[in-house]
Amino acid sequence: MKEYQATVLTTTPSYASLLAEESEKYGIEIGKDIKLKKIWLTGEGCSSTFRQRLEKWWGCEVSFFYGSTECGVIGGVECSKHQGYHVMEGHIKLEIIDPDSGEVLPYGQTGEIVVTTLLREGMPMVRYRSGDLGKLQKSQCDCGIALDVLELRGKNGAHAPHRGMRIIPPHL
Ligand SMILES: [Zn+2]
Numbered sequence: 166m167k168e169y170q171a172t173v174l175t176t177t178p179s180y181a182s183l184l185a186e187e188s189e190k191y192g193i194e195i196g197k198d199i200k201l202k203k204i205w206l207t208g209e210g211c212s213s214t215f216r217q218r219l220e221k222w223w224g225c226e227v228s229f230f231y232g233s234t235e236c237g238v239i240g241g242v243e244c245s246k247h248q249g250y251h252v253m254e255g256h257i258k259l260e261i262i263d264p265d266s267g268e269v270l271p272y273g274q275t276g277e278i279v280v281t282t283l284l285r286e287g288m289p290m291v292r293y294r295s296g297d298l299g300k301l302q303k304s305q306c307d308c309g310i311a312l313d314v315l316e317l318r319g320k321n322g323a324h325a326p327h328r329g330m331r332i333i334p335p336h337l
Contacts, residue, residue: 167193172202178211178219185222201225207232210317213247231317236280236290241315246307249314256284259313260292261301264321275300277321296321 204227219227228243231250241253258281261270270276278295298318
């Protein structure tokens with residue numbers, strides 16, 4: 166990154182943290198030797214506190230995007246308000262289903278994220294079950310983007326049954 170004067174880093178939260186730690190060890194000064202304008206995090210979740218910590222560490226805005234190897238960018242991209250992922254509706258059709266019955270759930274209900282790719286030609290996916298849990302909301306985002314907002318709620322199977330209810334842990 167120092168050699169090529171990289172300005173954007175796309176990685177996982179833990180690796181972004183490791184890179185910052187290792188930079189210090191090697192005497193590479195963040196903000197002087199490496200001047201990032203933006204970090205995109207993906208691959209694993211992290212809390213907004215951890216995201217803010219990375220912003221301080223790297224001195225630039227840190228945002229999440231949600232995607233997978235099979236489907237590419239799925240849920241899309243966080244805007245500068247950091248309140249969920251704006252769904253890339255021109256690229257994919259996203260549905261939330263009840264993981265047990267397969268029934269499509271309305272806005273606001275948490276279920277499994279199902280993706281149909283609209284632009285992929287080599288390996289299109291039709292109603293691909295991601296195994297991830299989330300819920301959709303109509304956008305009321307201050308940024309002005311009208312694309313639906315996806316909130317991730319962890320992995321299907323990570324929930325714990327408790328007295329007949331399904332307890333879903335927060336997005337880690
Ligand atoms: Zn927004």
